[in-house]
Amino acid sequence: MAPPAAKEPLRRGRAPAGAGRTGSASSGGSAFASALSAAAAAAGRKERAAAEDCEFSLRASFASRNLRVNMTVCGLLKNSREPVPLQSISVDVVVRGFVADVASELRYKNEENNPVEATFVFPLDDEAAVYAFEGLIGGTRIEAQIREKKEAQQEYEDALSEGRQAFLLEREANTSDIFTCSLGNLPPNGEATLKLRYVQALAPEPDGAVRFVLPAVLNPRYVPRGSEGGTVTQKIPRVARGELPYTLSLCATLESSHGVNRVESKCTLEPLRYTAEDRTAAQVSLAEGHQFDRDVELLIYYEEVHKPSAVLEAGKPGAESGSLMGDPALLVTLYPSLKSAPKPSLSATGEFLFLLDRSGSMECSSDSNNPNAPQRIQSAKETLILLLKSLPLGCLFNIYGFGSTHDSFYPESVEYTQQTMSESLQRVKDLTADLGGTEILEPLKAIYGQPGREGHPRQLFVFTDGEVFNTDEVIAEVQRHSSSHRCFSFGIGEGASTALIKGIARAAGGSAEFITGKERMQPKALQSLKKALQPAATKISLRWDLPPGLEAVLVGPGPQVIFEGQRSLIYAQIRGQHQSSGASEGSVVLQYVFQDQTCTETMKFPLQAEKQDRLPVHRLAARALLQHLEEAREKDEEKQRLALQTSLNSGVVCSQTAYVGVNTELGQPVQGPLVHRDIPLAYHAAGMSLLKKRCKRGSPVMMACSAPMPGLAYYGAPKACLALQSASAPMNFTVLQDTSVDEAEVSPAKEEPPLLRLVSLQNADGSWGLDSILAGLLGLSEAEIKSKTPEQVAPNVWATVLAVLWLHSKAAEQRDEWELLEAKALNWLQATAGSRVADCVETGNSVLGSSVSPQTLGL
Numbered sequence: 001m002a003p004p005a006a007k008e009p010l011r012r013g014r015a016p017a018g019a020g021r022t023g024s025a026s027s028g029g030s031a032f033a034s035a036l037s038a039a040a041a042a043a044g045r046k047e048r049a050a051a052e053d054c055e056f057s058l059r060a061s062f063a064s065r066n067l068r069v070n071m072t073v074c075g076l077l078k079n080s081r082e083p084v085p086l087q088s089i090s091v092d093v094v095v096r097g098f099v100a101d102v103a104s105e106l107r108y109k110n111e112e113n114n115p116v117e118a119t120f121v122f123p124l125d126d127e128a129a130v131y132a133f134e135g136l137i138g139g140t141r142i143e144a145q146i147r148e149k150k151e152a153q154q155e156y157e158d159a160l161s162e163g164r165q166a167f168l169l170e171r172e173a174n175t176s177d178i179f180t181c182s183l184g185n186l187p188p189n190g191e192a193t194l195k196l197r198y199v200q201a202l203a204p205e206p207d208g209a210v211r212f213v214l215p216a217v218l219n220p221r222y223v224p225r226g227s228e229g230g231t232v233t234q235k236i237p238r239v240a241r242g243e244l245p246y247t248l249s250l251c252a253t254l255e256s257s258h259g260v261n262r263v264e265s266k267c268t269l270e271p272l273r274y275t276a277e278d279r280t281a282a283q284v285s286l287a288e289g290h291q292f293d294r295d296v297e298l299l300i301y302y303e304e305v306h307k308p309s310a311v312l313e314a315g316k317p318g319a320e321s322g323s324l325m326g327d328p329a330l331l332v333t334l335y336p337s338l339k340s341a342p343k344p345s346l347s348a349t350g351e352f353l354f355l356l357d358r359s360g361s362m363e364c365s366s367d368s369n370n371p372n373a374p375q376r377i378q379s380a381k382e383t384l385i386l387l388l389k390s391l392p393l394g395c396l397f398n399i400y401g402f403g404s405t406h407d408s409f410y411p412e413s414v415e416y417t418q419q420t421m422s423e424s425l426q427r428v429k430d431l432t433a434d435l436g437g438t439e440i441l442e443p444l445k446a447i448y449g450q451p452g453r454e455g456h457p458r459q460l461f462v463f464t465d466g467e468v469f470n471t472d473e474v475i476a477e478v479q480r481h482s483s484s485h486r487c488f489s490f491g492i493g494e495g496a497s498t499a500l501i502k503g504i505a506r507a508a509g510g511s512a513e514f515i516t517g518k519e520r521m522q523p524k525a526l527q528s529l530k531k532a533l534q535p536a537a538t539k540i541s542l543r544w545d546l547p548p549g550l551e552a553v554l555v556g557p558g559p560q561v562i563f564e565g566q567r568s569l570i571y572a573q574i575r576g577q578h579q580s581s582g583a584s585e586g587s588v589v590l591q592y593v594f595q596d597q598t599c600t601e602t603m604k605f606p607l608q609a610e611k612q613d614r615l616p617v618h619r620l621a622a623r624a625l626l627q628h629l630e631e632a633r634e635k636d637e638e639k640q641r642l643a644l645q646t647s648l649n650s651g652v653v654c655s656q657t658a659y660v661g662v663n664t665e666l667g668q669p670v671q672g673p674l675v676h677r678d679i680p681l682a683y684h685a686a687g688m689s690l691l692k693k694r695c696k697r698g699s700p701v702m703m704a705c706s707a708p709m710p711g712l713a714y715y716g717a718p719k720a721c722l723a724l725q726s727a728s729a730p731m732n733f734t735v736l737q738d739t740s741v742d743e744a745e746v747s748p749a750k751e752e753p754p755l756l757r758l759v760s761l762q763n764a765d766g767s768w769g770l771d772s773i774l775a776g777l778l779g780l781s782e783a784e785i786k787s788k789t790p791e792q793v794a795p796n797v798w799a800t801v802l803a804v805l806w807l808h809s810k811a812a813e814q815r816d817e818w819e820l821l822e823a824k825a826l827n828w829l830q831a832t833a834g835s836r837v838a839d840c841v842e843t844g845n846s847v848l849g850s851s852v853s854p855q856t857l858g859l
Contacts, residue, residue, distance in 0.1 A: 082677070083111050083112050083677070084245040084246065084677065084679060084680065085108045085109060085110050085111070085112075085116050085118040085183075085186060085677055085679075086106060086107070086108055086118060086120060086245075086246045086679045087107045087108060087109050087246055087247075088106075088107045088246050088247045088248070088249070089104060089105070089106055089107075089246060089247070089248045089249070089292055090104070090105040090107070090248075090249050090250075091103070091104045091105075091214060091248070091249070091250040091251070091296075092104075092105075092250075092251055092253075093212065093214075093250065093251070093252040093253065093298075094252075094253045094255070095202070095210070095212060095252060095253070095254050095255065095298075095300060096255045096256070096616075097255070097256055097257075097302075097309060097311075098201060098202045098203070098204075098210060098309075098333060098567075099199065099200070099201055099202065099331075099616050099617075099620065100199065100200045100201075100202055100212050101197070101199045101614055101616050102128075102197065102198050102199070102200070102214075103195060103196075103197050104195065104196050104197075105193055105194070105195045106120065106181065106193065106194045106195075106196075107191070107192075107193050108183055108186060108191065108192045108193070108194070109189075109190070109191045109192075110186045110187060110188055110189060110190045110191075111189070112188060112675060113188055113672075114188065114672045114673055114674070114675045115185050115186060115187050115188065115190075115670045115671075115672050115673075115674050115675070116186045116674070116675050116676075116677055117160065117182065117183065117184040117185065117186075117674055117675070117676050117677070118182070118183045118186065118677050118678075118679060119180060119181070119182045119676070119677070119678050119679065120180070120181045120182075120183075120679040121178065121179070121180050121181075121218065121232050121233065121235075121236050121678075121679075121681075122178075122179055122181070122215075122216075122218065122681075123177055123178055123179075123215040123216070123217070123218045123495070123498075124177055124178075124179055124198065124215060125177065125200055125213065125215060125498050126176050126177045126497075126498035126499040126502045126503065127200055127201060127498070127502065127623065127627070128198045128199070128200045128623075129198055129199050129200065129619040129620055129622065129623035129652045130169070130171075130179070130196060130197070130198040130652065130653040130659075131197055131198060131199065131614075131615075131619045131650065131651045131652050131653075132144075132195075132196065132197040132614075132651060133167075133169045133194070133195070133196045133197075133659035133661065134194070134195050134661065135167050135183075135192060135193065135194045135195070135661050135663075136192065136193040136194075136195075137165050137167075137186075137190075137192040137193075137663050138165075138190060138191075138192075138663070138666075140663055140665050140666075142167075142661045142662070142663055143661065144167065144169065144659040144660055144661035145659065145660060145661070146647065146648055146651050146653065146657050146658070146659050147648075147657065147658060147659075147660055148644065148648075148656060148657060148658075149170060149655075149656055149657055149658045152168060152170070152657070152658035152659065152660035153168065153170070153658065153660075155660045155662065156168040156182065156184065156660050156662075159184070159185070159662045159663075160184040160185055160674065162669060163185060163668075163669025163670045163671065164185060164662055164663055164664070164666055164669060164670070165183075165184065165185045165186065165187075165192075165662070165663040165666060165670065166183075166184050166185065166660065166661060166662045166663065167181070167182060167183045167184070167192075167194055167660070167661045168180075168181070168182040168184075168658060168659070168660050168661075169181050169182075169196060169653070169658060169659040169660075170653075170658035170659075171653055171654070171655060171658070172231070172232055173655065174231070174469060174470060174471055174472050174473075175221075175469075175471040175472065175497060175499045175500070176471075176499045176503075176627075176630075176655070177215075177471075177497055177498045177499040178218065178232065178233070179653075180232060181194060181196070184674070185670040185674065187670050188672075196659075197614065199614070199616040199619045199620055199623075200212075200620075201569060201620055203567055204305050204306070204567065205299065206523065206524065206527055206816070208301065208302075208305045208306070209264070209299035209300060209301050209305075210299070210300040210301075210302065210305065211297065211298070211299055211300075212252070212297070212298045212300065213295055213296065213297050213298075214250060214295065214296040214297075215295050215495075215498075216248075216292045216293060216294055216295050216296065216681075216682075217293075217294060217295055217368075217494035217495035217681075217682075218233060218236065218495060218681055219233070219361070219465075219467045219495035220233045220234060220236075220467065221233045221467055221468055221469040221497070222359070222437045222438040222439070222467050222468055222469060223469040223470075224437065224439045224441065224468075224469065224470060225404075225437075225439070230469075231469045235678060236678060236680070236681050237678050237679075237680040237681075238680055238681060238682065238683035239680045239681075239682060239683070240682070240683065241291075241293045241294075241368075241682045241683065242291065242293065242682075243682075244291045244292055244293055244680065244681075244682055245680070246292065246679075247291065247292075248286070248290050248291055248292040248296075249285070249286060249288075249290075250285065250286040250290075250296055251283065251284075251285045251286075252283065252284050252285070252298060253275075253281070253282075253283050254281065254282045254283070254284070254300055255280065255281045256280060256302045256303075257280055258280075258302050258303045258304040258305075258307065259278065259279045259280055259302060259303035259304075260272075260274070260279055260280065260281070260282045260300065260301075260302060260303075261279075261301040261302060261303055262301045263282075263284050263298055263299065263300050263301070264298075264299040264301070265296070265297055265298050265299065266297055266516075266517045266518065267286060267287075267290060267294070267296050267297070268286070268287040268289075268290065269284050269285065269286060269287060270284065270285045270286070270287055271284075272284050284298070291682070292681075292682070293681075293682030294368065294494060294682075295494050295516065297516070297517075306335045307335075308332075308333060308334050308335060308601075308603050309332075309333045310330065310331070310332045310333070310603055310604070310605030310606075311330070311331045311605075311610065311617055312328055312329075312330050312574065312605055312606065312607065312608070312609045312610065313328060313329050313330075313331075313609060313610055313611075313612050313615065313616070313617035313618060314328055314609035314610060314611045314612070315327050315328055315329070315609075315618070316615055316618065322575060323649060324555065324573055324618065324621065324622060324625075324646065324649065324650060325615070325618055325622075325649055325650055327573050327574055327575050328573075328574040328609040329555070329571065329572070329573055329574070329615075329617045329618045329621050330552070330570075330571065330572040330573075330574055330605065330617070331569065331570070331571055331617045331620065331621070332569070332570040332572070332588055332603050332605065333567060333568070333569060333570075334559075334567070334568045334570070334590055334601050334603055335566070335567055335568070336537075336562050336563075336564070336566075336568060336590065336592075336599070336601050337564065337601075349392075349395065349455055349456055349457065350392070350395045350396070350456055350457055350458075350459055350532070350533070351395070351396040351397070351413050351452065351453055351456040351457070351458045351459065352387075352391055352395060352396070352397045352459050352461070352532070353397070353398050353399075353400065353413070353447060353458065353459070353460045353461065354384060354387065354397070354398075354399045354400065354461045354463070355400045355401075355402065355440075355443060355444070355447065355460065355461065355462045355463070355464075356380055356384065356399065356400065356401050356402070356431070356463050357380070357401075357402060357403070357438065357440070357463055357464035357465060357492070358377065358401040358402065358403050358431065358432070358433050358434060358435040359402075359403040359404075359433060359435060359436060359437055359438040359465075359467075360403070360433055360434075360436060360437075361376075361433075361438070361465050361467060362375070362376045362377040362380070362433035362465060362492070363375050363376070363377055363432075363433040364376055364465070364493065366378075366379045366492065366493060366515070366521075367516075367517050367518055368493070368494055370518070373518075375433070376433075376465060376492045376493055377431065377432065377433040379492070379515070379520075379521045380463045380492065380521065381428055381429065381431055382521075382522065382753075382756055383463070383521045383522050383525045384399070384428045384463075385425060385428055385429075385756060385759060385760060386522050386525070386526060386756075386759060386817055386818075386821070387461070387525060387526070387529055388421060388424060388425060388428070389421075389759050389760075389762050389821045390526065390529055390820035390821045390824070391416050391421075392416070392533070392824070393416060393417075393764055393765050393766075393824075394415065394416060395415075395416045395456065396413040396414065396415060396416065396453060396456050397413060397414065397416050397420075397424075398410050398412070398413040398414065399424060399427075399428070400443050400446075400447065401431065401435060402435060402438075402439065402440055402442070402443040403433075403434070403435020403436040403437055403438065403439065404435060404436030404437040404439055405435055405436070405439075406435070406439075406442060406443035406446060407435075408446075409423075409424055409427055412450055413450070413453070416764060417764055418763055418764040418765070420764075421763075421764040422764075425760065438464070438465075438467050438468050439468075440462075440464065440468055440474055441470060441473055441474050441477060444474065444477050444478065445477065447460065448477070448480075448481045448484075452484055452485075457485070457486075457536075458484060458485035458486070459485065459486050459488065459510075459532040460485050460486070460487045460488070460508070460510075461488050461489075461490070461525070461528065461529075461532075462487065462488070462489045462490065462504060463490045463492060463521075463525075464489075464490070464491070464492065464496070464500070464501075465491070465492045465493050465495070465496050466491045466492075466495075466496035466497035466498075466500045466501055467495065467496070467497065468497065468500060471497060471499045471500045471503065474500060474503075474504060475499075475500070475503040475504055475507050475631060476631075478503075478504045478507040478508050479507035479508070479631065481508070482507055482508045482509065485508055486508055486509045486510045486532065486536070486561075487504050487505055487507065487508035487509070487510040488505060488510040488511055488512075488513075488528040488529075488531065488532060489501045489502075489504050489505045489510065489511075489512045489513070490512075490513050490514075490515060490521065490524065490525060490528075491512070491513070491514040491515065492515050492521065493515070493516060494516050494517075496514060498514075501513075501514065503631065506627075506631070507631065509536070509560055509561040510528070510531070510532075510561070511528055511531060511563065511566065513525070513527075513528060520814075520817075522814075522816075522817040523814075523816035523817055526816055526817055526819065526820060527816065529820060530819075530820065531563045531564075531566075533820075534563060534564060535594065535595055536561070537561070537562040537592040537593065537594045537599075538592065538593050538594075539591075539592060539593040540558075540559055540560070540562060540590070540591070540592045541590075541591050541592070542554065542558060542559075542570065542588060542589065542590060542591070543588070543589040543591060544572075544586065544587075544588050544589075545586060545587045545588075545589070546574075546586040547578060547579065547583035547586065547607070548579045549576045549577050549578055549579035550574055550575070550576045550577075550578055550586070550607075551574070551575045551576050552572045552573070552574055552575075552586075552588070553572060553573045553574075553575060554570070554571070554572055555571040555572055555573055555621040555622075555624060555625050556571055556621070556624035556625045556627070556628045557624075557628045558570060559590065562592055562594075568590065569624075570588065570590070571617075571620065571621035571624050571625075572588075572621075573621070574609075578607060583607070584606060584607055584608070585604050585605060585606050585607055586604070586605055586607055587602055587603060587604040587605070588602070588603055588605070589601070589602050590602075590603075618650065619650060619651070619652055622646055622647075622649075622650035622652040623652050625646055626643055626646055626647060626652060626654045629642055629643040629646070630643055630654060630655060640656070643655075643656060644656045644657065754777060754810070754811075755807075755811045755814055755817070755818065757777055758774075758777050758803060758806065758807070758811075759818065759821060761773060761774055761777075761803075762803070762821060762824075762825070765824070765828050766800070766821065766823075766824030766825040766826075766827060766828035766829075767796050767797075767799075767800045767825065767828050767829075767832075768796065768799040768800045768802075768803040768825075769795070769796055769799060770782070770785065770786065770795040770796060770798060770799035774799055774802075774803065777806070778802055778803075778806055778848065780847070785798070785799075785802070785847070788843065788847050790836070790839060790840055790843050792836070793833065793836060793840055794832070794833075797829065797832055797833045797836070797837075797840065798840060798844075800825050800828065800829055801829065801837065801840040801841060801844045802844050802847065802848065803825070804822055804825050804826065804829075804857065805841065805844045805845065805848055805850050805852050806848065806850075807822060808850065808852045808856065808857075809848060809849075809850035809851075809852060826857060826858060826859075830859075837854075837857075837859055838854040838859050841853075841854050841857065841859065842854075
């Protein structure tokens with residue numbers, strides 16, 4: 001690696017010249033390039049596109065199979081012998097109720113003979129408010145200052161040019177969930193510790209768990225064709241999982257006045273230790289040996305989770321009165337209950353559009369820790385089948401797929417009938433991840449280009465692994481059409497962009513869900529469909545009741561959408577002076593109209609403000625305001641100015657600001673040429689199945705790497721693969737031999753789960769037909785079932801009763817997945833058989849050996 005000159009200013013967003021590159025194209029490589037490129041050009045569109053956004057996954061897979069790889073460009077495998085200055089990451093988390101305050105320490109040591117600049121790119125949740133950054137360098141503690149981004153970058157570069165030690169923390173330009181931490185001029189044998197702090201509001205999961213995630217997986221973001229620039233994720237070097245040269249430790253302190261019940265995680269934890277006799281406080285830590293190679297998820301279960309709460313936090317001492325940071329800040333958490341909500345699936349109105357990611361990365365495993373887990377595309381297909389079966393008869397629907405291109409089942413939305421459902425069901429089963437890259441903007445434009453239908457409010461469901469570069473563009477497009485639809489989004493797998501998934505849901509009044517590890521997608525998708533079937537609450541407003549002299553000013557937009565039981569957060573700034581000695585509390589009333597009824601939710605709160613050193617409520621309020629300003633449909637200069645001022649005053653980083661710290665006490669400047677080191681992340685070899693299938697077929701597969709390297713090609717042949725880079729970006733050309741690939745390793749197609757097979761047999765109106773396939777699923781013969789049909793009961797009524805009883809007796813744990821389609825079935829039974837249904841239930845219990853009461857079915 002050729003290090004940059006010591007005095008050369010370093011441009012943010014790209015590595016110094018020569019960093020991360022080794023070697024050049026082998027002799028004769030260009031001839032091979034011409035010949036193989038010509039061969040690839042002749043390949044079909046689907047073959048070329050199938051792996052378009054999987055460059056990183058496949059290269060990682062090569063290494064995981066003991067293949068010879070000597071390429072280190074654009075997020076490729078890192079030479080493990082190259083020194084890595086980052087030694088460890090230590091994370092301290094304090095979770096109070098629904099707010100997590102996080103402090104992360106990065107410890108560095110330079111073991112090289114030259115001064116080093118280390119760049120570490122890492123993910124954070126889209127809603128995290130980064131509010132402090134400091135360093136301990138050579139025994140000197142330096143508190144970084146927040147500045148306008150260009151000013152901070154220039155200050156950092158000037159310091160490096162002058163031989164001074166400096167550090168910089170900034171956010172990626174096109175998305176809010178990627179940060180870059182740079183430490184410059186760390187001298188030989190020098191040590192440094194950088195600490196960043198952020199605060200984040202946590203949301204309860206459907207089962208009541210409060211979910212905290214320390215994200216570690218940062219997948220390369222796909223850059224759409226025609227986009228200018230690139231993404232910092234392209235430059236991140238990768239090493240095999242389990243081989244990261246730095247360690248991770250995490251300790252979490254949990255506090256809740258309602259009591260901490262338990263903590264669950266897919267990571268190995270030390271036993272939960274209670275630090276209070278009444279179990280209102282506890283501590284838990286990661287077990288030793290954990291690496292920063294997969295997300296750390298803590299599911300915290302409190303004794304009472306859906307209970308409204310309010311926190312009034314005192315302002316920052318010394319801050320100007322009347323400002324956001326100087327005045328007390330209020331956080332109110334409400335859980336509206338829509339008691340008059342109708343049973344789902346009984347209304348035939350609505351247009352339901354399903355947008356499915358069919359890019360190459362969707363062939364990756366849904367659980368990176370389990371190679372036998374289903375592919376992401378397979379989980380998405382099973383979910384689509386359940387969603388299709390749960391739609392109300394007579395509504396409108398369509399299914400779109402996207403990758404480098406996009407398509408749809410129908411030219412425009414069609415009515416949901418038995419015929420259209422059956423056609424779509426078969427087409428869903430045949431879907432594959434064959435559309436290449438992850439370009440979601442164009443299919444969204446195509447959807448919004450279709451006119452809506454009168455009386456059918458549009459509901460959009462987006463399923464994606466979220467690896468896109470142009471996040472801000474996509475969110476802006478959704479927001480432009482927010483008045484005409486609601487958007488429900490699903491992030492699939494570790495590394496899905498929280499900025500994208502949460503951003504598009506927030507922009508169009510829907511909800512966002514994330515599916516990782518062993519989680520099933522289906523329950524969360526069906527929960528979102530229930531929300532979509534729920535009529536929208538309108539005329540949402542807030543009313544405050546405060547003593548004389550006090551005024552509440554809403555911070556951010558306030559509640560924009562209300563769903564049954566879903567949390568609503570309200571941030572407010574309390575201005576003025578309390579003039580009454582009698583009143584000790586205030587209240588806020590959330591009012592909205594639901595199905596022509598005016599509903600209210602009231603929350604009282606004490607006026608005695610709590611003092612908090614880190615001001616978490618103020619930081620969260622600032623983040624909510626910044627998010628509102630930066631995602632505004634019309635980004636005028638005034639909003640940009642207000643966002644900048646809010647960020648600088650609160651210390652919460654936004655797209656216009658960054659933190660910079662410079663060691664001004666250093667006597668002699670650091671001497672010697674500055675060596676740039678990018679801190680590696682772990683790759684996830686989830687693309688191996690894709691690679692093995694392509695290589696076994698012996699068919700050419702064209703790969704298009706995200707800019708600036710568009711000419712990468714992979715060519716598969718049995719037991720051998722050639723990796724080639726075009727002449728526009730010279731690099732090593734290597735023959736990759738995989739002697740471990742064997743046809744015997746091809747796993748047989750897995751049989752559909754019984755629940756999915758039963759659901760697939762249901763008709764659009766909610767009924768089941770009586771045939772041998774259904775009988776086999778029920779464990780009986782068709783003749784046996786027919787012989788026990790109650791008198792004067794139609795075969796399809798009898799079959800439907802038996803199917804519903806099977807759901808309750810054999811799939812009770814998956815109730816969230818079939819609840820809507822059961823509602824359709826029961827509605828059909830009541831309309832078709834009336835009072836006879838209860839008698840059928842009793843006979844059906846005898847036939848199946850079940851014990852489901854008619855009352856359980858609402859009869």
